[in-house]
Amino acid sequence: MVPVQDLVAIVVAHDSAHALPDCLAALRAEGVPTIVVDNASRDGSADLAERLGARVIRNARNEGYGRANNIGVRAAAGAAHVLIVNPDLILRPGAVAALRAAAAAYPDAGLYAPRIVEPDGRFFFQAQSFLAPYLQNPSGRRDPPAGDACAPFLSGACLMVERALFLDLGGFDAAIFLFYEDDDLCRRVADAGRALVHVHGAEALHGRGRSSAPERGRVFRARWHIAWSQAYVARKYGLPDPSFGTFLTNGLKAILALLVLRRAGWERYGGAAAGALAALRGSSALAREGLDGDVR
Known part of the structure; x- marks a missing residue:
């Protein structure tokens, strides 16, 4: 019998040894068990994640971001929700509690995302998405919310979603290797009649572009x-x-x-x-x- 867990984190790694310790330490501090799906890293990411207490799935090749997350979500059997987290993202204390509170307050929503703070101190909020036929913002005006708000798009850097909903929708589109898989998922969640909620009280620090080590090409x-x-x-x-x-x-x-x-x-x-x-x-x-x- 698989024990029921309210939340399991999925972290996809590819040459991410430089970023994993801080990411996994933050998840551990928040009490969230973690599955690291390693996309054929060459820098010891998989071994490091195991030493840091994560369950590790080792892909023989780089499956891409969305496809590897699909593998991780399917492996999180028994979890009510999954928290998709980039390896260069660090959850601040209390972020998980705020996300859980939002799920209880807005049970009909489909996706929940924290307030993502970028390296320059600004927080990420995308005021429009070219895939969104809802929440129109024709002028592209950027008025960041001061509290919880519905949004046309939530970044795949950190998303909380019901595991059953994610799987019912087919997960991330497996035809995409990288980029726009989060836009596509947001569109399908919204088309299913579920809201996308920016949870302002949950904060996460994002080292944009630091998920993988630099390499030629x-x-x-x-x-x-x-x-x-x-x-x-x-x-x-x-x-x-x-x-x-x-x-x-x-x-x-x-x-x-x-x-x-x-x-x-x-x-x-x-x-x-x-x-x-x-x-x-x-x-x-x-x-x-x-x-x-x-x-x-």
Whole structure:
């Protein structure tokens, strides 16, 4: 018989040994058992997570962010809720209690997220999402809430959700390797008639971009997936496909970067152009990562 737990955290790691100790210590201090899904790290992340008391699932290859979270959520049998947490996110004392209180106060909501504080001290709040047909904000005006509020989008850096709801909705879209998987999940939760709630009293510190250690080609790869995933989710919901414009704009910038020998510019713009071109050609993100046809 699997014991019933009210909450289990899922942390996806990929070369995240530099960030895991603080992340897992905060979860442990909040009394939350944790499953670390390791995406074939080369820096000892899996062994480190085990030494720090987490249950570890070792993937033989990098499955991507959403797909690895799906594996972790399925493994959290018996949990009423799961807390999806990036390895570079640190929950502040009392954050979990505030999230639990929000779930009790707003039981018809589908997703709950803490107030995420960025490295510069500002807190993250996205006032609109191009996938959201609800909570329209045509001017894009950014008025951060001063308390709990419904939102058009909640960051995948930290989300609390009923495990049953997450699984009933199919989890994160397994066709996406990286980026826009949280936008897509938010859209499906809202389409199911469930609210997305920003929980102001729950605070978390986010070291944006520090989930994985730096490596050569990382920027090109990230920009490739941003462009591809944006095109994918746009098509999925019948929105205008941005691929051609992305390819044209970034392709020209990539050529200019090559001409002036700016490697950083080439990686940034060349990656975006290549991802958009792959989308135009009908190629998949999973094929690029050697995962084509493998559903997770």
